[in-house]
Amino acid sequence: MMDPVEIMLVTACHKGRLDPEIYDLIAFGRKLQELGGGAMGIWILGDGVDTAAQKLTEQVGLPVAVVQGEGLSHYLTETFCAVVAQEIKALQPVFVCTGHTSRGWEWAPAVAARTGAGCICGVDGLVEFQGRLCFQRDLYGGKIKGLYASSAETTVITVQPGIFKFEPPAEISPAAPVIRKDVSCPLGSSRFLGSKKAETDSTHITSAPIIVAVGNGLGDEGNMKLVHRLAKCLPRAEVAGTRILCDRGWLEYSRQVGVTGASVTPALYLACGISGASQHVVGMRGAKFVIAINTDPAAPIFNEADVCIVEDIIQFMPLMEDAFERLAKAIE
Amino acid sequence: MKILVCAKQVPELEGIAVHSDTEGMAVLENFGRFAMNRFDEFAVEQAVRIKESLEGVQVHAITVGPLQASQVLKRAVGVGCDEGIHLLTATDADPGSQAVAAWISEFAGSVEYDLVLCGAMSEDAMAGQVGPMAAALMDLPYATQVIGMDLASDLTQVTVEREIEGGAREMVNLSLPALLALQPGINRPRYPSLSNLLRANQKVFNTIATESLTSVRNPVDCLGLVLPKHSRAAQVITGSALEKASKVAAILKAKALI
Numbered sequence: 348m349m350d351p352v353e354i355m356l357v358t359a360c361h362k363g364r365l366d367p368e369i370y371d372l373i374a375f376g377r378k379l380q381e382l383g384g385g386a387m388g389i390w391i392l393g394d395g396v397d398t399a400a401q402k403l404t405e406q407v408g409l410p411v412a413v414v415q416g417e418g419l420s421h422y423l424t425e426t427f428c429a430v431v432a433q434e435i436k437a438l439q440p441v442f443v444c445t446g447h448t449s450r451g452w453e454w455a456p457a458v459a460a461r462t463g464a465g466c467i468c469g470v471d472g473l474v475e476f477q478g479r480l481c482f483q484r485d486l487y488g489g490k491i492k493g494l495y496a497s498s499a500e501t502t503v504i505t506v507q508p509g510i511f512k513f514e515p516p517a518e519i520s521p522a523a524p525v526i527r528k529d530v531s532c533p534l535g536s537s538r539f540l541g542s543k544k545a546e547t548d549s550t551h552i553t554s555a556p557i558i559v560a561v562g563n564g565l566g567d568e569g570n571m572k573l574v575h576r577l578a579k580c581l582p583r584a585e586v587a588g589t590r591i592l593c594d595r596g597w598l599e600y601s602r603q604v605g606v607t608g609a610s611v612t613p614a615l616y617l618a619c620g621i622s623g624a625s626q627h628v629v630g631m632r633g634a635k636f637v638i639a640i641n642t643d644p645a646a647p648i649f650n651e652a653d654v655c656i657v658e659d660i661i662q663f664m665p666l667m668e669d670a671f672e673r674l675a676k677a678i679e
Numbered sequence: 680m681k682i683l684v685c686a687k688q689v690p691e692l693e694g695i696a697v698h699s700d701t702e703g704m705a706v707l708e709n710f711g712r713f714a715m716n717r718f719d720e721f722a723v724e725q726a727v728r729i730k731e732s733l734e735g736v737q738v739h740a741i742t743v744g745p746l747q748a749s750q751v752l753k754r755a756v757g758v759g760c761d762e763g764i765h766l767l768t769a770t771d772a773d774p775g776s777q778a779v780a781a782w783i784s785e786f787a788g789s790v791e792y793d794l795v796l797c798g799a800m801s802e803d804a805m806a807g808q809v810g811p812m813a814a815a816l817m818d819l820p821y822a823t824q825v826i827g828m829d830l831a832s833d834l835t836q837v838t839v840e841r842e843i844e845g846g847a848r849e850m851v852n853l854s855l856p857a858l859l860a861l862q863p864g865i866n867r868p869r870y871p872s873l874s875n876l877l878r879a880n881q882k883v884f885n886t887i888a889t890e891s892l893t894s895v896r897n898p899v900d901c902l903g904l905v906l907p908k909h910s911r912a913a914q915v916i917t918g919s920a921l922e923k924a925s926k927v928a929a930i931l932k933a934k935a936l937i
Contacts, residue, residue: 423851424811425820449843452807453823460780460812465898468806477902487803488692491705491904499898536854537820540838545846557936581937594864600846607842607862615936622692636934637911638927645697650907654930655915656923666924674928674937 350410353385355440357431359422359450360393365403368446368506370513373407375444375506378473382480385441388412392430394420400525408519410526418532421539426532427454428461433530435462435501447505455503465499469625471507488624489647509629547601549609555585558613560604560631562589562648564620564641564660568597573664574619580671587611589627604630620660623648680736680834683787684726685797685809686719686755688748692802697906705904715751718798720868721861726796727759728866729830737761741786743779745771749884756879757871763884766892773804774889775897780812782892787817793834795858799824810860820853823860830855 354376358369369389376387388410391400396413404411414434418426431454435443443458445451447469459466472483474494481494482504552558559578565571578584590605592598604611605627616634620641621627628651631637639652642659649655656663696708715723723740730736740755741764742748752763766782768774774782787795795814800807807823814821826848827840835855840848842862871879916923931937 422849424822428815449824449841453811453841456776456806456808456811457815457821459808460777460815466776466808466812467899468808479902481902483905485805485907486904487690487695487707488805489907490692490695491697491707492907493901494903494905495899496902497899502899535820537822538852540850540852542843542847542849545848547846581931590863595867603846606844607846609845615931615934632910636936638930643693645695647907649913650909651911653912653914654927655913656927657915658920658923663920663924666920667927670924670928671931671937674932678932678937 350386352388352410352438353441354379354387355390355434355438355443356387357390357392357443357445359427360391360396360399361420361422363395363399365391365399366446366448368448368451368508369403371508371511372444372446372506373409374511374513375470375473378511379442379444382473382475390414390431390434392419392427397525397527404523404525405519406515408516408523410523412526412528414528414530416530416532418534422450423535423537423539424450424454424457425535425537428457429535430530430532431458432461435464440501443501443503445503445505447507451505455505459503462501463499465497465502466504467495467497467502468505469507470504471510471625485625488622489628490645507625509632547599549601552585552587552602552604552611553609555583555611555613557581557584557615557617558587558604558611558634559584559617559619560587560589560621561592561598561619561660562621562627563591564622565592565597566661568595570661571597573661577619577664577668577671580668580675581615589621606630618648618652619664621648622646623651680729680733680793681790682726682729682736682738683790683792683795684719684722684738684740684755684760685783685795685813686723686740686742686751687716687801688713688742688744688751689716689801689803699906705906707904713747713750715754716798716801718800718802718861718863719751720798721863721865722796722798723755723758723760724866724868725828725861729794730759733830739764739790739792741766741783743774743782743889744768749886752884753876753879753882754871756882757876758869759875763882765884765886766889767886768889774895775899776804776806776808776812777897777899778889778895780809780816781895782889783809784813784816785892786887787813791856793856794837795819795856797858797860799860799862807860810858814858817858819856819858821858821860822851822853824862825859826862826865828859828865
């Protein structure tokens with residue numbers, strides 16, 4: 348039996364591979380503890396979990412509950428919901444935290460609805476405000492952040508990946524146990540049929556030293572030529588963009604930067620007419636230098652930029668093109 | 680077959696300005712035009728496509744919000760939905776995901792829907808919670824981030840493709856009735872047709888005051904707003920457009936990027 352836990356971190360492990368978000372979750376959980384959280388434990392759902400669980404507890408010094416059973420050999424929201432709801436009812440944790448990933452974000456709100464818990468999705472900060480513990484998250488496309496407090500007995504939280512940085516503890520308490528929980532997990536009607544890798548190959552943008560990225564500010568498909576022309580003025584530059592342009596068919600999906608596209612790390616990221624919603628920003632945070640151009644001075648992309656320019660890209664891209672060409676000629 | 684599609688009215692993000700007040704908290708200003716949440720347009724389009732591809736499909740659009748939210752129902756009927764249901768809130772304050780999900784599921788419980796569709800999230804609240812919460816309350820199988828769907832010919836099941844990180848996908852089979860939260864890009868939403876818009880203007884929507892539905896205590900409150908922090912230098916370049924372009928070129932040259 349695990350000691351009572353107030354902060355329950357929930358992650359998955361399939362075919363021996365632990366979801367990497369667990370380290371962000373631990374870092375988040377530690378911050379929660381500093382602000383008065385309480386005892387913390389890790390729940391790993393999946394199959395072939397034992398070795399990974401043992402390694403994890405030795406590495407981080409936290410108790411780990413291994414939840415395995417029929418129905419957990421693949422991720423299915425139905426089984427995850429059933430198992431986590433059961434654990435919440437039995438243990439009444441104050442916080443249940445998981446990654447704000449396609450999976451975590453799928454099951455977390457349903458578990459909250461089923462158990463009467465509060466739910467805050469996409470948390471990227473923790474602060475004390477008006478004497479209460481508040482969870483910060485994006486609103487209005489990232490233009491602003493809301494501070495949310497929960498008065499529920501249990502609150503389910505999904506944590507944005509890549510924000511809270513894990514640091515291995517200086518000392519590991521040796522007694523952290525691994526507890527095996529074989530759950531009888533009722534099989535629902537949903538069936539997992541398999542998975543497949545991304546159909547598109549994004550190597551051209553993940554290896555590009557310069558990316559000219561474009562967003563909804565482009566307005567019209569006919570303006571795509573301005574983007575291509577601008578990219579031609581820069582050495583080995585590739586064109587990339589936000590999801591919305593790919594959805595409209597203006598840009599191939601292999602050139603999409605963001606959560607469901609590629610993560611890029613160029614020396615220069617020239618963000619043209621991109622608002623800067625977190626789904627996009629996640630994919631360009633690794634860029635070494637970012638120049639952002641947008642008509643809207645409140646566009647969140649400016650919070651992620653080294654250089655900010657308030658201009659309409661339709662007029663400004665040709666001006667940059669001229670300036671770059673002049674410079675290239677002068678260098679010659 | 681009966682389909683319920685959920686659509687929210689949201690302010691257009693483009694023109695909204697943000698600034699700090701004297702206490703250091705953030706304030707939003709300039710709410711201009713309102714429109715159907717872009718993510719929901721894909722759900723509405725998908726519902727209409729199913730209706731067009733099969734015999735005997737009825738599509739109902741539902742929204743939760745103040746009086747003006749009925750505009751999204753007009754839009755939904757304008758692109759081909761049959762009926763509109765307006766769960767009317769007394770104020771324009773956000774009732775919270777818990778309440779919205781509870782009201783939608785309470786209404787949906789009174790009609791036997793085979794399929795409930797919604798968007799991945801809303802552009803303003805960005806929570807993505809209403810779909811999964813409503814599914815849980817209705818005890819329906821569900822999937823989010825759906826980028827492809829295939830209804831079995833006997834309409835007892837649906838096979839969906841979910842989009843996961845990095846563009847990978849996973850395939851899941853669900854029994855109907857089910858709820859699906861759709862990803863943008865699953866289709867290309869159409870514009871309303873003139874004939875449908877005329878029909879939408881005549882349409883009387885089924886309006887139900889949320890006060891007449893079960894009251895839901897929202898355990899999560901937004902206590903305040905703050906401006907996002909800069910993660911980088913955020914040096915603002917000033918001058919004429921021409922001067923700015925030259926400055927960009929100079930910066931690139933100094934960094935040996937050109």
